[in-house]
Amino acid sequence: MAQADRQLIEERDISSREGVDAVACVADAPSMARGACPSLGAPMITGDGLLVRLRPMTPGLTIGQFRALAEAADRHGNGLIEITARGNLQLRGMTAESMTGLAADIDRAGIVPETGVTIEIPPHSGLDPLEIADGRELATRLRQQIAALDPQPVLAPKLTIIIDSGGRLNLDAISADIRLRARRTADGSTTWVLAIGGTAQTAKVLASLSAEQFIPAVIGLLKTLARLGPRARGRDLDADRLRMELQSPEISALGIADKYVSPVGIHPIGDGLALGLRPSFGQIHASDVLRFLAIAEAAGATEIRTAPEHAILVLGLYVQAAREAQLAAAVCGFRTEADDPLNHIDVCSGAGACASAFYATKSAAAELLDTAPELLDSSLTVHLSGCRKGCARPVAAGLTIVGAPMGYGIVVNGSASSEPVAYIGKDKLKSALMHMSRLVRNNKVAGESAEECLTRLGTDAIVTALRQG
Structure with a gap:
């Protein structure tokens, strides 16, 4: 392409994005601003209606809850359900009039969306015998400590904390503002590597802390971010100064990420299996979800967890039932094999x-x-x-x-x-x-x-x- 053509495209692209920003700046709804997260209370306007993103407070949903979610998506929207790259649920195609009914159905199903600072844990947390610690309990304690802050810190809408307790499916490839990674020391104890602004490979390591130390350290980082302003992210923190303040006796670099394992496929967890599935292109219709859930429940499935890379994990299955559910999932529009090119x-x-x-x-x-x-x-x-x-x-x-x-x-x-x-x-x-x-x-x-x-x-x-x- 000629240089003049390239320059014209770049100029028009910049102009287009500036136009979007200008519209976003005068909109009343928070979800219209760049960087905002669409939610039940503030859905985002898209090309096919309103978009809602939610992350349940619980690690997963029961089959009944996931069925209720799919029925609500079909009843109040266009029926399209998406799993995002970070494992969030998205429902599409709602209208201003249908949002009240959607919220009521989700509440009736006992699904409580996470609010406040996003805290992500591995999808197998609490189930995987290979994990070093239980990230669920630590995430709960951290949420409680953040909720108790007065005044509440005003933070960037998409600010994310990762508590990665290790195991088969880790979060090394997911970027975070603040990340904690469990490591086993030479004497068999557990330490938490605290880092900021990136993936496991790119984040800046600050300290190696005990479980008792890391929550106060994270609270301190959140307060610092709040002082920097409502757009501040982990990458804006001064890593050298923070290392001196934390005075960690040993800094264990995250270094190279652990071996990658795709969430898609059949995974051993404890005395059972988890069936990992990925909707084609991260999107599936509620009717296909409902069709699959009926088969999975009959096979013994008890819980659905979302996972990074646009995936879900079906829990409660054993060998033969997992194979049968995997075959059914393929017919219903899921990708079922880790080596599928579509993944x-x-x-x-x-x-x-x-x-x-x-x-x-x-x-x-x-x-x-x-x-x-x-x-x-x-x-x-x-x-x-x-x-x-x-x-x-x-x-x-x-x-x-x-x-x-x-x-x-x-x-x-x-x-x-x-x-x-x-x-x-x-x-x-x-x-x-x-x-x-x-x-x-x-x-x-x-x-x-x-x-x-x-x-x-x-x-x-x-x-x-x-x-x-």
């Missing part, structure tokens, strides 16, 4: 469902499957984002295709908000994907993955392939 495509709602999106992301995902199989060997995550907000995947991906007013921005090893290495026109996506797939096919050496191949070839080779497309 490595993160897709937002796209144009039509979201007012901010510039293209139909799900149609683009179908083109990706058809035209670029070499990119989908499970080594590379492809993020199809309708705009630069990157809702479907807040962290970096190997390849991100970002919607722009006149086409697409291509980001390599970055997030949707990163600077694209190239821009392509609206009618060039299919050919660009084909050329990138061919680039991998023609240059990959024996034993090399798609991600390793693209990393070795570098940005210049990718840009050349895109220009050929």
